[in-house]
Amino acid sequence: MAGKTPIPTSNSALIAMIADEDTITGFLLAGVGNVDLRRKTNYLIVDSKTTVKAIEEAFKEFTAKEDIAIVLISQYIANMIRFLVDSYNKPIPAILEIPSKDHPYDAAHDSVLSRVKYLFSSDSVASERR
Amino acid sequence: MYWKNILGVVQNKRTWCNLSKISMENEEENQPISEEIVLQFLDSTDNYITLMESLSSSLRQGWLELASARLSMGTSRVTSTLFDLNMHPAVTTLQVAPLDGESLSQDIMGRQSRFSLRKWASFNEERCSKDTEASEDLQMESNQQLHRHGSHHISANRSHASLSEEPAEARLASSESLTTIDEQVNKERSKSLSVFGTLVSPKLRAAQLSFETAMETLVEIANMRSLMLSAYAQIQQDKDKTQ
Numbered sequence: 013m014a015g016k017t018p019i020p021t022s023n024s025a026l027i028a029m030i031a032d033e034d035t036i037t038g039f040l041l042a043g044v045g046n047v048d049l050r051r052k053t054n055y056l057i058v059d060s061k062t063t064v065k066a067i068e069e070a071f072k073e074f075t076a077k078e079d080i081a082i083v084l085i086s087q088y089i090a091n092m093i094r095f096l097v098d099s100y101n102k103p104i105p106a107i108l109e110i111p112s113k114d115h116p117y118d119a120a121h122d123s124v125l126s127r128v129k130y131l132f133s134s135d136s137v138a139s140e141r142r
Numbered sequence: 143m144y145w146k147n148i149l150g151v152v153q154n155k156r157t158w159c160n161l162s163k164i165s166m167e168n169e170e171e172n173q174p175i176s177e178e179i180v181l182q183f184l185d186s187t188d189n190y191i192t193l194m195e196s197l198s199s200s201l202r203q204g205w206l207e208l209a210s211a212r213l214s215m216g217t218s219r220v221t222s223t224l225f226d227l228n229m230h231p232a233v234t235t236l237q238v239a240p241l242d243g244e245s246l247s248q249d250i251m252g253r254q255s256r257f258s259l260r261k262w263a264s265f266n267e268e269r270c271s272k273d274t275e276a277s278e279d280l281q282m283e284s285n286q287q288l289h290r291h292g293s294h295h296i297s298a299n300r301s302h303a304s305l306s307e308e309p310a311e312a313r314l315a316s317s318e319s320l321t322t323i324d325e326q327v328n329k330e331r332s333k334s335l336s337v338f339g340t341l342v343s344p345k346l347r348a349a350q351l352s353f354e355t356a357m358e359t360l361v362e363i364a365n366m367r368s369l370m371l372s373a374y375a376q377i378q379q380d381k382d383k384t385q
Contacts, residue, residue, distance in 0.1 A: 025237070039357065
């Protein structure tokens, strides 16, 4: 039986971010930044020198932490690790793909909308009935 | 554009008939997919897309203000190298609570959660989260009360004051405590800005407010996402039962 793991309740969960410098700067101004005892931050600034592996590791780290409830990721960065984002299968933390300065939001690539897209296909019901 | 077209299709009779056919087939087997669930799914999808557009707008505003601040203060004063890497907790956090007591869906992604934003929570975390939302309403009430006091004649004031003295005092006391909370919130905002120096551009303050608005929108998006996935999982479950 799947899905018997309880959703954790939290009174002060964090918001993690994987985005460009300006987006991170803005959200840190809003008070979202957290640095723990080991000087680990709840954000990763992605620039031209950031490798895909570093992004993957940050994504895996943030989604594995119990004190993080939402992971914000710029959509163009999510596209770099699309397989990982689309195969993510937990309700918490929630993965939210956000636009960036140079890459506007594209609903066609959103992992959440992709998941539910097929319900709008007129073929889906017809094919199942055959 | 694709999703706007899809939403147009949703209102199209043919798509609605497809979803209704599922409902009718299931009704024949006494296992109806609730039309309410289908509506919930469609509404939450629509809201999700609308909120994303709102978020894009807030973020664009914030980026523009940040760029203006960088122009007025200098590039070296608004940069990630100035971020505080000493241990400090986040002052804006989230409260998460699951909504289904017993799991209605076997799909873990279909389990609904409620996200609440707790902005600028500092020493008095509980008061900030409970009172900040009510502070604007109570301040408006106290302002209106003071305005009414000021516009009456002296005799009317005396009689009015004698009748409403106690509630006015209580309201003033609560508005004073809310003022204290507002001061704490402003203190936290200033602390956040102080990373970039003592005197900062008004544009940076404006950017801070824009990103706060974006954060509120993001929390609503997270709630819509949860609702959408929950409704989707229920529809899927009901469809699977009919096969």
